[in-house]
Amino acid sequence: MPVVAARGLSKHYGRFPALVDASFEIPLGRIVGIIGANGAGKTTMLSAILGLIPYEGEVRVLGRDPLRERDRLMNEVSFIADVATLPRFMRVDQLLDYVEGVHPKFARQRTEAFLKRTKIPPTKRIKALSKGMVTQLHLAIVMGVDAKLLVLDEPTLGLDILFRKAFYRDLLEDYFDAGRTIIVTTHQVEEVEHILTDVMFIANGRIVFESPVDELPSRFAELAVAPDKLEAARALRPIHERTTLGQPVLVFENPDRGALKALGTVRGMTLADIFVAKVSGETA
Amino acid sequence: MSKLKALARRELIENRNGIVLTPVILMGLMLILVVGSMSFGIGEMGLGHGTRHVASFGQLLREIADAESGVAAGIVIALMSVMSLPALMVLPVVIFFVLLGGLYEERRDRSFLFWKSMPVSDTEEVLARLAGGIVLTPAVFLAVGIATHLLTLVLASLIGGAQGGPVGAIWYIGPLALNWFQGAFVLAIWMLWALPVFAWVLLASAYAPRTPFLYAVVPPIVVIVNENVFLHSNHFASWIGRHLSAQPLFEDIADGFRTAPGRVEIDDFSALMQELAKPDFAGIFNSFAHPDLWIGLAIAAALLYGTVWLRRYALA
Numbered sequence: 001m002p003v004v005a006a007r008g009l010s011k012h013y014g015r016f017p018a019l020v021d022a023s024f025e026i027p028l029g030r031i032v033g034i035i036g037a038n039g040a041g042k043t044t045m046l047s048a049i050l051g052l053i054p055y056e057g058e059v060r061v062l063g064r065d066p067l068r069e070r071d072r073l074m075n076e077v078s079f080i081a082d083v084a085t086l087p088r089f090m091r092v093d094q095l096l097d098y099v100e101g102v103h104p105k106f107a108r109q110r111t112e113a114f115l116k117r118t119k120i121p122p123t124k125r126i127k128a129l130s131k132g133m134v135t136q137l138h139l140a141i142v143m144g145v146d147a148k149l150l151v152l153d154e155p156t157l158g159l160d161i162l163f164r165k166a167f168y169r170d171l172l173e174d175y176f177d178a179g180r181t182i183i184v185t186t187h188q189v190e191e192v193e194h195i196l197t198d199v200m201f202i203a204n205g206r207i208v209f210e211s212p213v214d215e216l217p218s219r220f221a222e223l224a225v226a227p228d229k230l231e232a233a234r235a236l237r238p239i240h241e242r243t244t245l246g247q248p249v250l251v252f253e254n255p256d257r258g259a260l261k262a263l264g265t266v267r268g269m270t271l272a273d274i275f276v277a278k279v280s281g282e283t284a
Numbered sequence: 285m286s287k288l289k290a291l292a293r294r295e296l297i298e299n300r301n302g303i304v305l306t307p308v309i310l311m312g313l314m315l316i317l318v319v320g321s322m323s324f325g326i327g328e329m330g331l332g333h334g335t336r337h338v339a340s341f342g343q344l345l346r347e348i349a350d351a352e353s354g355v356a357a358g359i360v361i362a363l364m365s366v367m368s369l370p371a372l373m374v375l376p377v378v379i380f381f382v383l384l385g386g387l388y389e390e391r392r393d394r395s396f397l398f399w400k401s402m403p404v405s406d407t408e409e410v411l412a413r414l415a416g417g418i419v420l421t422p423a424v425f426l427a428v429g430i431a432t433h434l435l436t437l438v439l440a441s442l443i444g445g446a447q448g449g450p451v452g453a454i455w456y457i458g459p460l461a462l463n464w465f466q467g468a469f470v471l472a473i474w475m476l477w478a479l480p481v482f483a484w485v486l487l488a489s490a491y492a493p494r495t496p497f498l499y500a501v502v503p504p505i506v507v508i509v510n511e512n513v514f515l516h517s518n519h520f521a522s523w524i525g526r527h528l529s530a531q532p533l534f535e536d537i538a539d540g541f542r543t544a545p546g547r548v549e550i551d552d553f554s555a556l557m558q559e560l561a562k563p564d565f566a567g568i569f570n571s572f573a574h575p576d577l578w579i580g581l582a583i584a585a586a587l588l589y590g591t592v593w594l595r596r597y598a599l600a
Contacts, residue, residue: 050401053597071403071404072403074401075403082397085393085394085396086398087398087399088395089297090297094297098290098294101291102402103402138398
């Protein structure tokens with residue numbers, strides 16, 4: 001059974017199609033990055049998966065209907081949507097009391113062990129913590145919950161780089177294993193690139209591309225081409241073209257590498273570059 | 285710790301000022317007033333027919349000790365009831381603001397995204413918010429009231445004793461405990477009467493995009509004004525007033541006095557005090573015989589259903 005299975009998932013706000021006919025499956029043991037511009041539909045998709053909004057189409061998360069069975073689903077699913085959503089009026093220890101009271105799969109000692117490594121005082125009120133500390137605390141709570149699926153929607157937005165790096169390092173080292181799946185959206189693609197197993201690109205409410213990360217290097221290549229060979233390179237049907245420091249750079253999907261090498265310098269691509277090439281190609 | 289306890293504790297922490305601090309301050313002020321008057325002499329005091337000069341609390345204790353035990357118990361209960369009056373009058377106001385806060389604040393600071401990540405259903409969440417207002421708040425008010433009453437007895441005995449009065453004269457713990465017990469039922473049934481109004485407040489809290497106070501208060505005022513202008517009547521306003529103040533409940537309790545054997549006159553002090561010392565559960569439970577109560581509960585159920593619907597489908 002896949003962790004998440006969606007068929008024809010759509011969401012309209014009035015007449016605006018925030019998400020159109022999304023179909024996908026996410027198995028256990030994956031870290032899936034959902035990448036898209038602002039307003040592309042990432043948060044809408046995650047909200048539907050988490051049972052936070054009504055939707056059209058069919059979604060099953062761990063075999064359950066998220067909208068109708070959100071409470072039971074949350075025994076197996078954790079999420080951090082947005083930054084600093086923890087209740088500001090509570091103290092850290094009171095919040096842990098609360099989670100311990102309502103969550104049957106919360107192991108408090110795991111959370112407390114993680115908190116000991118931070119500078120968060122357990123008797124401090126959450127409103128007195130910095131934004132970075134609140135995020136650390138939220139991650140600590142997530143670490144204490146034995147969930148099968150963790151959904152992270154821009155969990156580190158606006159935090160400084162040290163917090164962001166530590167966040168993803170902790171996630172990978174102390175949380176992720178073959179028995180869990182993580183779905184993450186973020187603007188800082190380069191920060192999650194190295195931890196993802198799969199990517200999904202969204203543009204204008206549609207899934208435009210899905211792939212395991214380890215297939216990307218063989219699938220995409222960019223060619224820095226000499227101006228006199230530009231037309232020959234264009235004949236090989238690049239999916240995207242740009243100019244860097246006056247030199248044309250063409251991006252190819254499933255290229256004939258031998259043919260490319262004859263025209264210029266072939267380079268591997270970062271996830272961010274692939275996203276730009278793929279999405280601007282789709283929307284052009 | 286169970287789920288129920290965790291949810292109740294959250295309500296208590298979020299609304300500590302309203303739920304705990306308010307009754308503590310009000311009862312504390314009354315305690316200071318009573319103890320102050322005990323310490324510095326009471327002065328003129330109406331006790332039975334005409335007023336008598338009671339110079340000190342010691343003397344008051346002697347007066348109470350000389351009275352029939354039924355009357356004495358009534359005097360003690362009357363004193364305690366008067367002490368509780370300010371807190372009782374503020375209680376609906378506190379409940380109003382407790383109910384108005386939770387479901388609005390969680391959207392304003394986006395903490396609903398955290399609450400929704402916990403295995404707590406929207407129905408449980410709404411009922412927890414409701415219970416924070418209509419169960420937890422009156423329960424804490426009652427507990428603070430009982431503690432203040434006991435403290436008053438202790439201080440009255442100490443001060444009255446020091447002034448040479450009989451220390452044991454006011455320790456009518458039995459009738460007093462019965463009065464507290466009865467008070468719990470009065471509060472509970474009061475809450476049932478007021479439930480449609482409180483459920484409306486909760487709905488406003490779940491719905492209001494901003495300023496939930498206005499969303500709770502303006503629509504009823506619009507209805508009241510329109511009824512007044514076009515129909516020249518005030519049914520809606522009096523309906524709200526009746527339910528919020530549980531008017532029929534208190535009328536039934538007052539009727540209990542008037543229909544008591546021997547017909548108690550308000551100016552017959554001894555009889556009134558004796559009647560006060562007896563519990564009147566028949567009057568309290570007569571509320572359930574009013575169709576009004578049941579209609580109000582049905583309206584409350586519909587409003588609560590709407591509140592759960594809003595929290596489940598209309599967030600984000």
